[in-house]
Amino acid sequence: MNIKYRQTIIAGNWKMNTLASGAKSYANALCPLIPGFYAWCNVVICAPFTSIHAVVHAFKGNKVSAGAQNMSEHKSGAYTGEVSGEQLRDIGAEYVIIGHSERRQLYGETDESVNSKILAALEVPLHPILCVGESLEERESGVTTNIVSAQIKNALASVPDSEISRVVVAYEPIWAIGTGKTASPEDAQDTCREIRAVLANLYDAELAQRISILYGGSMNEKNAAELLAQPDIDGGLVGGASLNPTAFAEIINAAKGGL
């Protein structure tokens, strides 16, 4: 982290878990464990569409933001089953995960659709959390930097200088997601530093310094402090461990250690 230049963000990705009716008890469990956290960190909960409204209400007055896990690239119209950015904003969402590897792998999302969604999110406005990351095969064949750089460049096509600091990047090696295998702090730092170099090339070094880059992939209460201590890792996108308010609170509190 480097809190002089950029915001620390700990975002939970609940994936297709939880019910709206559980939001209040989750908030009641989490809030007492993270007193005063907003002084050092933005906490975001990216809930299923059906729970976002409940999350917004459950955390009212507690400075925890709600987010979605996907959105349509379209504004409105005949897109059965889709949800627009404006609809998300309307129920109180402030963030949206875009291009998560599960959406790329299971639902055919491409760099092009990810780019359209990033542009649509910025227009609403929502903060997009852009996910990038390599597969195990790609890491083992030494092409991580090429893959991640291309994902970043394609996803950010036509995003102007004036908007880029509202984008959050999440580096999520696919082989680390939900597997219990975390990237070592050094490997995660190396790739996050390379991501910042790509951003500096696309924009400039000063703007790149202001973009929060999160690490995601089996981050938990035991490994968070070491990952968050890396200079180019500005927070976490946390899946499994965010479902447990005690573990999530420990991760949020680990972000304080960097101060």
Ligand code: PGA
């Ligand atoms: P995980 O998921 O923490 O369960 O590995 C992270 C993510 O997919 O965002």
